[in-house]
Amino acid sequence: MATLSPPPQLLSLKLPYSSHHLPFRFRNPNPSLVSSIPRSPLAIRSVPNLLSSAADAVPDEQRAATLRRLCEGLVPEHVVEEVGYIEPTDVQRQALPILFSGRDCVLHAQTGSGKTLTYLLLIFSVVNTQRSAVQALIVVPTRELGMQVTKVARTLAAKPMESDLEQKSCSVMALLDGGTLRRHKSWLKAEPPTVVVATIGSLCQQLDKQILTLESMRVLVIDEVDFIFNSSKQVSSLRKLLTSYSTISNRQTVFASASIPQHRRFLHECVQQKWTKSNVVHVHVNPIEPMPSCLHHNFVICGKNKRLQTLLSLLHSDAPHSGIIFVGEQSEKSKKAGNAPPTTILMDFLKDSYKGGSEILLLEEDMNINSRTASLSEVRQGGGYLLVSTDLAARGVDLPETTHIYNFDLPRTATDYLHRAGRTGRKPFSNEECTVTNIITSEERFVLQRYENELMFNCEELAT
Numbered sequence: 159m160a161t162l163s164p165p166p167q168l169l170s171l172k173l174p175y176s177s178h179h180l181p182f183r184f185r186n187p188n189p190s191l192v193s194s195i196p197r198s199p200l201a202i203r204s205v206p207n208l209l210s211s212a213a214d215a216v217p218d219e220q221r222a223a224t225l226r227r228l229c230e231g232l233v234p235e236h237v238v239e240e241v242g243y244i245e246p247t248d249v250q251r252q253a254l255p256i257l258f259s260g261r262d263c264v265l266h267a268q269t270g271s272g273k274t275l276t277y278l279l280l281i282f283s284v285v286n287t288q289r290s291a292v293q294a295l296i297v298v299p300t301r302e303l304g305m306q307v308t309k310v311a312r313t314l315a316a317k318p319m320e321s322d323l324e325q326k327s328c329s330v331m332a333l334l335d336g337g338t339l340r341r342h343k344s345w346l347k348a349e350p351p352t353v354v355v356a357t358i359g360s361l362c363q364q365l366d367k368q369i370l371t372l373e374s375m376r377v378l379v380i381d382e383v384d385f386i387f388n389s390s391k392q393v394s395s396l397r398k399l400l401t402s403y404s405t406i407s408n409r410q411t412v413f414a415s416a417s418i419p420q421h422r423r424f425l426h427e428c429v430q431q432k433w434t435k436s437n438v439v440h441v442h443v444n445p446i447e448p449m450p451s452c453l454h455h456n457f458v459i460c461g462k463n464k465r466l467q468t469l470l471s472l473l474h475s476d477a478p479h480s481g482i483i484f485v486g487e488q489s490e491k492s493k494k495a496g497n498a499p500p501t502t503i504l505m506d507f508l509k510d511s512y513k514g515g516s517e518i519l520l521l522e523e524d525m526n527i528n529s530r531t532a533s534l535s536e537v538r539q540g541g542g543y544l545l546v547s548t549d550l551a552a553r554g555v556d557l558p559e560t561t562h563i564y565n566f567d568l569p570r571t572a573t574d575y576l577h578r579a580g581r582t583g584r585k586p587f588s589n590e591e592c593t594v595t596n597i598i599t600s601e602e603r604f605v606l607q608r609y610e611n612e613l614m615f616n617c618e619e620l621a622t
């Protein structure tokens with residue numbers, strides 16, 4: 159699908175504007191950007207049409223609006239400066255005016271398309287740092303994603319030295335599984351942070367003990383919403399949270415994911431259950447191309463007992479600077495039989511046989527929290543890496559330098575494929591080509607074919 163974006167341009171430039179303060183709580187969006195979006199309840203089915211007609215009605219000059227222009231008068235100046243990007247991605251261009259108008263949104267856009275910045279800009283436009291209360295809550299499925307979102311939010315919130323010292327800066331707390339809840343409890347009691355990024359388990363503990371309350375909440379974001387709804391461990395807590403939040407007045411709700419299976423049903427349920435207001439907007443970017451187009455998909459067929467050797471020859475021929483190797487979870491049966499986990503077998507093999515320069519790191523649920531944190535921070539340090547991971551790294555984790563994905567085991571569903579593949583190709587305006595290579599047996603070819611049909615991409619066979 160054609161994008162609305164002008165040609166690629168230099169990214170990550172800090173804009174040369176002075177950093178005077180604009181009002182934090184000025185909530186009127188640029189009227190011409192949202193004037194064609196009716197405020198009355200929407201027929202959900204008409205939402206995609208409505209969005210495209212809203213975009214069509216926007217004059218060319220506004221269609222090319224910079225991020226700064228979209229945020230003008232709504233997001234504090236120092237936050238806009240910290241963003242650094244000039245051009246909005248498609249999801250940012252389409253969703254920001256709607257979010258700034260106060261509407262609830264389902265952000266449904268490709269992996270790596272900038273959904274995080276979209277909802278964070280909304281949060282910075284809404285919160286009042288003079289109030290000592292938690293006003294925004296971002297729920298994420300994993301500790302790893304939580305740490306990443308917290309880091310981006312804190313970077314954006316950081317105020318420059320020369321800024322108005324009377325204005326308090328926005329504080330961001332990470333309330334994540336594996337953290338020290340006692341420390342959080344004292345923090346929440348003494349000086350509530352403005353924004354909390356939480357995994358649902360840790361969040362519910364604090365809500366149940368009434369250490370954290372929802373009363374002053376203005377924005378609730380559920381990131382990777384389909385994953386949390388699909389997780390038997392997390393879904394009931396999420397439903398409970400959404401039901402409690404639905405009683406709060408003056409609230410805004412945002413759901414985000416690159417995959418929202420049966421999205422019409424989901425939207426219907428959101429309205430029925432009052433998780434969102436009835437005029438919720440479904441911002442669906444690139445619906446006919448769910449997979450980023452810069453990805454090349456390959457497969458190699460080999461026997462089950464040849465997979466390690468096949469991976470090794472792929473690594474030697476690709477010589478990836480930075481790559482992720484996804485491995486399936488160990489089955490209960492294999493655990494009971496006392497077998498070593500597949501991740502351990504693969505790590506041992508690579509450490510012995512792989513002679514490339516990249517550091518080999520591991521990320522999986524069974525590691526202790528400190529080792530998990532250490533692996534990801536080493537990867538983020540730059541330099542080359544080969545990260546061996548279970549699906550723990552498949553959702554939301556942003557490692558923009560990753561150029562190669564290897565599915566050592568085929569993912570269980572097309573949705574899992576989409577998210578694993580989406581750990582590469584994460585530089586929105588880059589032409590860099592990234593590859594996803596699947597190591598499969600001949601029996602698995604038809605499963606991969608099914609994913610290709612479902613996600614509308616082509617996979618090429620590599621000669622061995």
Ligand SMILES: Nc1ncnc2c1ncn2[C@@H]1O[C@H](COP(=O)(O)OP(=O)(O)OP(=O)(O)O)[C@@H](O)[C@H]1O
Nearest residue numbers: 243245246247269270271272273274275416554556
């Ligand atoms: N306007 C922009 N211009 C250039 N890069 C951007 C822009 N907005 C965000 N990015 C960068 O794009 C990368 C991907 O963004 P982000 O992590 O928000 O993707 P996402 O849509 O949440 O993906 P996923 O569905 O995988 O979670 C990040 O490194 C982010 O800094």
